[in-house]
Amino acid sequence: MEISEFQNLIRELYYEKDSKRGLDKTFIWFVEEVGELAEAIREGKNPGEEFADVLAWLLSLANLCNVDVEEEVKAKYPGMCVKCRSKPCICEEVM
Numbered sequence: 001m002e003i004s005e006f007q008n009l010i011r012e013l014y015y016e017k018d019s020k021r022g023l024d025k026t027f028i029w030f031v032e033e034v035g036e037l038a039e040a041i042r043e044g045k046n047p048g049e050e051f052a053d054v055l056a057w058l059l060s061l062a063n064l065c066n067v068d069v070e071e072e073v074k075a076k077y078p079g080m081c082v083k084c085r086s087k088p089c090i091c092e093e094v095m
Contacts (some may be wrong), residue, residue: 002089003069003070004068004069004070006021006055006056006070007057007059007062007063007068007069007070010056010059010060011059011063014021014060015027015063015064018060018064019064019072022064023061023064023065026060026061026064027061028055029057029060030057030060032056033050033053033054033057034054036050037050037053037054039082054081088092
């Protein structure tokens with residue numbers, strides 16, 4: 001499934017509810033899902049479902065903001081590192 005297909009599915013399934021909930025409350029749900037993902041990773045559990053939930057809520061937010069995530073990804077990440085312009089990235093890590 002392409003990103004745009006999943007974003008459209010999320011729009012079809014949840015846009016009406018998300019619109020009624022509003023951007024702020026939908027963002028809070030997204031943050032809660034990120035927290036659940038962090039917990040799954042920290043506890044060594046299988047985080048697959050949590051990754052899927054985070055992506056779904058991120059796309060719900062994008063729908064509310066009228067952002068086409070697939071187009072933005074293509075523009076932002078043109079097949080190489082956005083800083084060093086290499087593939088793979090050869091930027092020095094900064095910690």
